[in-house]
Amino acid sequence: TPPSLRPRRVVLKLSGEVFGGGAVGVDPDVVQGVARQIATVIRRGIQVAIVVGGGNFFRGAELQRRGMDRNRADYMGMLGTVMNGLALQDFLEKEGIDTRVQTAITMAQVAEPYIPLRAIRHLEKGRAVIFGAGAGMPYFSTDTVTAQRALEIHADIVLMSKNGVDGVYSADPRVDPSAQKLETATFQEILQRGLRVADQAAFSLCEENKLPMLIFGAEGDDTIVRAVSGERIGTLITA
Numbered sequence: 007t008p009p010s011l012r013p014r015r016v017v018l019k020l021s022g023e024v025f026g027g028g029a030v031g032v033d034p035d036v037v038q039g040v041a042r043q044i045a046t047v048i049r050r051g052i053q054v055a056i057v058v059g060g061g062n063f064f065r066g067a068e069l070q071r072r073g074m075d076r077n078r079a080d081y082m083g084m085l086g087t088v089m090n091g092l093a094l095q096d097f098l099e100k101e102g103i104d105t106r107v108q109t110a111i112t113m114a115q116v117a118e119p120y121i122p123l124r125a126i127r128h129l130e131k132g133r134a135v136i137f138g139a140g141a142g143m144p145y146f147s148t149d150t151v152t153a154q155r156a157l158e159i160h161a162d163i164v165l166m167s168k169n170g171v172d173g174v175y176s177a178d179p180r181v182d183p184s185a186q187k188l189e190t191a192t193f194q195e196i197l198q199r200g201l202r203v204a205d206q207a208a209f210s211l212c213e214e215n216k217l218p219m220l221i222f223g224a225e226g227d228d229t230i231v232r233a234v235s236g237e238r239i240g241t242l243i244t245a
């Protein structure tokens with residue numbers, strides 16, 4: 007049985023682009039749609055933790071190119087992820103799903119600190135858990151954190167939703183029109199071909215620890231439900 011079928015516990019990565027609906031800030035309509043989908047799969051008994059990106063607010067590397075100190079810019083990026091996490095928490099609670107936000111930078115009035123064993127308990131109780139503030143460290147990305155969190159809470163699979171692309175292609179489809187979408191791939195193939203659909207460090211972590219990853223397109227009303235339910239959309243990557 008392919009590992010994506012009927013997972014028990016998943017970690018879903020939502021990039022900042024998902025939250026902004028393509029713009030800066032948070033688009034409540036878009037977040038509501040995402041929350042509805044997550045609520046649907048939690049009600050079906052699948053445990054869902056979410057890692058939120060922050061690119062709709064700040065990306066440290068971009069601010070660095072425009073003259074900012076990288077470390078400070080990266081902390082701004084991490085704080086942006088927390089705002090996305092709070093927006094998602096709000097809409098999940100409105101769907102009737104108890105939700106906890108845990109952040110890698112402590113901010114007790116806003117969220118719990120990241121405590122992996124407590125996160126697992128929340129999930130076992132049917133709560134959604136949102137991981138914010140990335141790793142709490144500059145020079146990391148939320149893709150890499152997604153793989154790390156998935157390993158630490160013993161998830162069955164990493165689900166990476168992407169904007170503007172519905173899986174991994176044999177080459178960059180925007181550059182090479184003959185590029186073909188891959189149904190399956192190994193982490194080795196992805197790393198060797200230098201396909202940059204997610205961070206190399208995330209692929210390496212998953213490969214070393216034999217954690218499967220599904221990369222799928224965020225566009226559509228039910229793509230998250232389909233991905234979490236083990237439907238074969240996107241590209242399934244295994245060790």
Ligand code: UDP
Binds near residue numbers: 061082141143147
């Ligand atoms: N970031 C960081 N450390 C982390 C995670 C994120 O420094 O562990 C910063 C980094 O500046 C990054 C920004 O937060 O550009 C937003 O995260 P990311 O780019 O991963 O978000 P996404 O592209 O998924 O929206």
